[in-house]
Each structure stands twice: as C-alpha cells, then as structure tokens.
Amino acid sequence: MTDKTHENLDRLLQTGGVKLGRPQCDRLGWLVGQYGAPTLDLSESPRAGVIILREPLSGAAAELFYRSLTPGCTVVIPASENPGFDFLKSKLTEFGTVGPSGADGPHEMWWGGIGWSKFLTAADASTVRPRIVSCYPRGDATAAFALRHSLERFDLPCHIEPIDTQLDDRVLCFEKAEFMLRMWSKYREPLLFVETDATFREAPLLPSFLGCDVALHKWNRWEMSARTLYLGRTERAEMLLRTWQRLAASYPAIWEGYLLDQAWSLTSSQVPLDTVWLPRSYHALKGDLGAMRATILHSEQTTTLDLGPDPGFAGIARAARRAGRTGPRDAFMIMTSKAENGTGIAVILRDVSASDAGAVAATVEAVTGAYAADCGGYGRLELTLCAWQDDVGAAREAAAHARYRILEIAPGQRIANDFFVAHASDDAVMTARHLFP
Structure with missing residues (x-):
C-alpha cells in the first residue's frame, strides 16, 4: 500500500x-x-x-x-x-x-x-510457497505414501517424517506441537501442517497469498481443527505456536482442537494476530459433497469423533467462535505494564448486547487509554466483554481464580485517566483498614 x-x-x-x-x-x-x-x-x-x-x-x-x-x-x-x-x-x-x-x-x-471465489482464483498467482510438514508414528512405513505422491505434481517443498510417539496409532497434541516447533526452527518458509492421511488436489496457496499470521479451519464454524494449520513467518505466529505447545505439554489429555482454541484466544488478546479462517475446501473430508472440489482432502469420514468433542462441550464458546471472537470467559484484551507490582486487574464490561455499539467501543477505548496513561501499579489488565449476566458470572469466576482485582463497569460509564490509580488507592485503604482496624 x-x-x-x-x-x-x-x-x-x-x-x-x-x-x-x-x-x-x-x-x-x-x-x-x-x-x-x-x-x-x-x-x-x-x-x-x-x-x-x-x-x-x-x-x-x-x-x-x-x-x-x-x-x-x-x-x-x-x-x-x-x-x-x-x-x-x-x-x-x-x-x-x-x-x-x-x-x-x-x-x-x-x-x-x-x-471465497475471488481469493481462490487470485491465489494461483502467489509467489510465496509454504513448506508442507507432517509427522506420523514411527513404524508405519506406508502412512505418508499417498501424501507424498499427491505433492509431487505441485513442486512444493515438504518435510514428512516418522516420530517417536507414546501411542502406536496416533500423534498426541503435545507431540505434534513439539514437531511443529522443530520445523519452525529448521526452515524459513511459512509452514503448512497437514495430517499424513491427507492428499492434495490443488496447490494450497491461499494462506500465503493472503499473507496472514495463522490460518485454520473451524469445523461446524466453531470447533478449531488442527488437521490443517498454516503458520506465516511472523513473531505473532510463533507466539501462537509456543503458547499451543505449552498448553499441550501442561494438559496432554485434552483434545488438541480445544487447546488450539485456547492458544488462539490468549494470543489474539495480547497481540494483533492476523487470522484467516480457511474455507472447507482446505479441510474437506472423505464423503463430503464438495470433496471433488477440495484443495486438501482428509481421509476421515464425515464425523466429529476425531475432530471435536461431544455436542455439549464448551457451549459458552460456540456463539463467540462462530463469529470469530473471544467468548465471555476469555479476556477480549490483555495489556501489561512495567509496574513492579505483579498484581492483575480484571475489568468486566457488562450489558454489551443491550447497549449502543458506539458507547461500547468508546468505553473500551477509555479503559485501555486510562491503563496506558497510568496503570495504577497493576502489572496486568484483562478486559472482558459480557453480553448477559451469566457471562458476567463466568468472567468473575475466571478472574477470581487468577486472584485478580475485579471491577465491573457499564457501557457509557465515565472512565477518567486516573481510573486505575483511584482504584489502586481504594485497595490500599482497604488493606490498611484490614491490618490496622
């Protein structure tokens, strides 16, 4: 531009x-x-x-x-x-x-x-070509044959290798994330990970043409899938990858798509992560009506058994993820300061759906501006937007679990530049009264 x-x-x-x-x-x-x-x-x-x-x-x-x-x-x-x-x-x-x-x-x-027709057509002219990476449990010599064969006609760089895994028949989330980190350190091109059961029908140039940090597909428009995952060569993409790897290492029993969801939410709240939500042609499944027009075809049947949890899982996140935003339990934005005090403060903006959009936006700007002007000694601000009272309860519970100071505000409420300083002073008075009654 x-x-x-x-x-x-x-x-x-x-x-x-x-x-x-x-x-x-x-x-x-x-x-x-x-x-x-x-x-x-x-x-x-x-x-x-x-x-x-x-x-x-x-x-x-x-x-x-x-x-x-x-x-x-x-x-x-x-x-x-x-x-x-x-x-x-x-x-x-x-x-x-x-x-x-x-x-x-x-x-x-x-x-x-x-x-997507306009972008899919234009992507053919992309000069940036991703490196295709994939891994599979050691011992299955035929696992990647179809994938390698499908890549031959597109002249794309690739790295497909067997790795040591805890289970003989699958790669666990933390093993996949660690493999991706090795590939990130080894190569300089953007990375496009696919499962080894995948085959390519077209050259997968859409994400690199769009020049994003990360690209993935949302199964059912809300369940993030790690079966096709693109990472551009940016610091923000690396931040997402490392966050996902840490979560996977800490919670190895949790479904990989949910851990990727949480890594995306956390990273997006801290940096301007440029995300592309890939079309179904980049995540087509065997048996899909549109499988013949697929760019990437996975051999899974049309089922959520391996792609996501039971239908009642994480209901609070569904509406938000369908709309490409964070939910009420997740912080919409996280800001940090240089304050030596490591305490955090959670600001909950309630009644968002019932309020004028301009008032909501102005309040968000006022809160972030006040924190940037004077953090009041709080080392971390987490701002959460809540549409309904149930959302407020979930946000309060999450903030209390992190032992944050909690403030609840409404759209249109006046937020002065000394907003955080004033509340820090209130905290100091309350502490003094507790220590010296």
Whole structure:
C-alpha cells in the first residue's frame, strides 16, 4: 500500500471515528488493493469495494444489506468484538480477524464477504510457497505414501517424517506441537501442517497469498481443527505456536482442537494476530459433497469423533467462535505494564448486547487509554466483554481464580485517566483498614 493510500485511509477512518492499530490498517489497506475504494456510507451499497460497518444491523436491515452485496464487495467490521454484529456475520462468509493491539488499536477487526471465489482464483498467482510438514508414528512405513505422491505434481517443498510417539496409532497434541516447533526452527518458509492421511488436489496457496499470521479451519464454524494449520513467518505466529505447545505439554489429555482454541484466544488478546479462517475446501473430508472440489482432502469420514468433542462441550464458546471472537470467559484484551507490582486487574464490561455499539467501543477505548496513561501499579489488565449476566458470572469466576482485582463497569460509564490509580488507592485503604482496624 502506498503512502498516499495510507494517508487517505487514515483520513477516512478518522472522519468516521474508527480507531484501528497499524496491523489492522495494513490488512484494511490490502483489502482496498484487492476490492477497491472503501466507504462508510451504507445509503447506497456499492457493487464493488470495501464497506466499513460501524453499527450492527439486525433483522430486515441485515437481510437487505446481505442481499445487496456482490462477490466484488467485502465487509469490514472495525469493532467486531461486539456480539451485536454476530447476526450479520452468520450470513456472510468469514474470511478473517485481526486481534486488538492495546490502546493504539483497542478493537478486533473482522472481514468477510460473499464466498471465497475471488481469493481462490487470485491465489494461483502467489509467489510465496509454504513448506508442507507432517509427522506420523514411527513404524508405519506406508502412512505418508499417498501424501507424498499427491505433492509431487505441485513442486512444493515438504518435510514428512516418522516420530517417536507414546501411542502406536496416533500423534498426541503435545507431540505434534513439539514437531511443529522443530520445523519452525529448521526452515524459513511459512509452514503448512497437514495430517499424513491427507492428499492434495490443488496447490494450497491461499494462506500465503493472503499473507496472514495463522490460518485454520473451524469445523461446524466453531470447533478449531488442527488437521490443517498454516503458520506465516511472523513473531505473532510463533507466539501462537509456543503458547499451543505449552498448553499441550501442561494438559496432554485434552483434545488438541480445544487447546488450539485456547492458544488462539490468549494470543489474539495480547497481540494483533492476523487470522484467516480457511474455507472447507482446505479441510474437506472423505464423503463430503464438495470433496471433488477440495484443495486438501482428509481421509476421515464425515464425523466429529476425531475432530471435536461431544455436542455439549464448551457451549459458552460456540456463539463467540462462530463469529470469530473471544467468548465471555476469555479476556477480549490483555495489556501489561512495567509496574513492579505483579498484581492483575480484571475489568468486566457488562450489558454489551443491550447497549449502543458506539458507547461500547468508546468505553473500551477509555479503559485501555486510562491503563496506558497510568496503570495504577497493576502489572496486568484483562478486559472482558459480557453480553448477559451469566457471562458476567463466568468472567468473575475466571478472574477470581487468577486472584485478580475485579471491577465491573457499564457501557457509557465515565472512565477518567486516573481510573486505575483511584482504584489502586481504594485497595490500599482497604488493606490498611484490614491490618490496622
């Protein structure tokens, strides 16, 4: 993106009161280069270009807006952490998200549109080619034969090896994550991991063409699958990988997709992780209706037995993950300070669904700005958005478990620059009264 385009885009965002971090602006600028000029005006839906949506649409308005879109349009939601946007998101094809980046970019940005056809066609011209990596239990000499054979006609670099595993018939999550870390250190290309039961029907160039940090597929639109996982050569991608490896090593009995989900949530809350949610063609299963059009075909049958948990698992995360955002039990944003005091503070923003989107966004900006101005001695801030009272209870429980100071606020509440200093003073008074009654 040229300096002039950057300047014009910054001016448009400032006019609309939209606050984004630089990585989010970079993604937005890339989309402008692909689709055409951006607009904040919904009075006349363009046939092409980038539509920046600042307020949620519901009911008939969302339906009419959706019907007006064409494959030449893409929709960008700059404050997509707000669940008020979930209904419209459910009607669109989800392309990706870019996480918040502290006070400089305190919102999550979501982008989507009408189908993947435009990107799938353009990806064929990508000059960046990923290294395909895979591993399997030592002793099964034929495990990777079909995978190797399918890669031969695409001239892609690959590394497929047998590894020592605890079980003879499968690779456990921590073993897969440790293998990926070795590959990360050994090679310089972006990495695309697939299970050895996979075969390639087309060259898998979409993630590298999009230039993201990480790309994966959500089974049933909410269960993250580790069967196809792309990592770009970025510090943020490495942070996700190392977080996943630590979680897998600490909880080896937990399903790998859930651990990847938690690693994504934690990483996205701390850095502006640029995530692409891969289309089903990159995670097609044997027996799928669309298997003939697959880029990557896995030999699993159409079942969630090996892809995810039972239907009642992690219900609190489903709606959020379907909308590409963190849920109420997870911190939407984590900020740290240089304060020597290691205590943390959890700020819970309640009644998000029942409040004006602008008020919610302004409150998020006020909280992060106040913490950046003066942390009040708190070494860590975790900001959580809650739509309903049940969500507040879950967030409180999680914060209490971490022994954080808990503050509950409402959208539109005045947040002064000394917000955290004042509460730290209150804590000091309460402690003194406890010690010297």
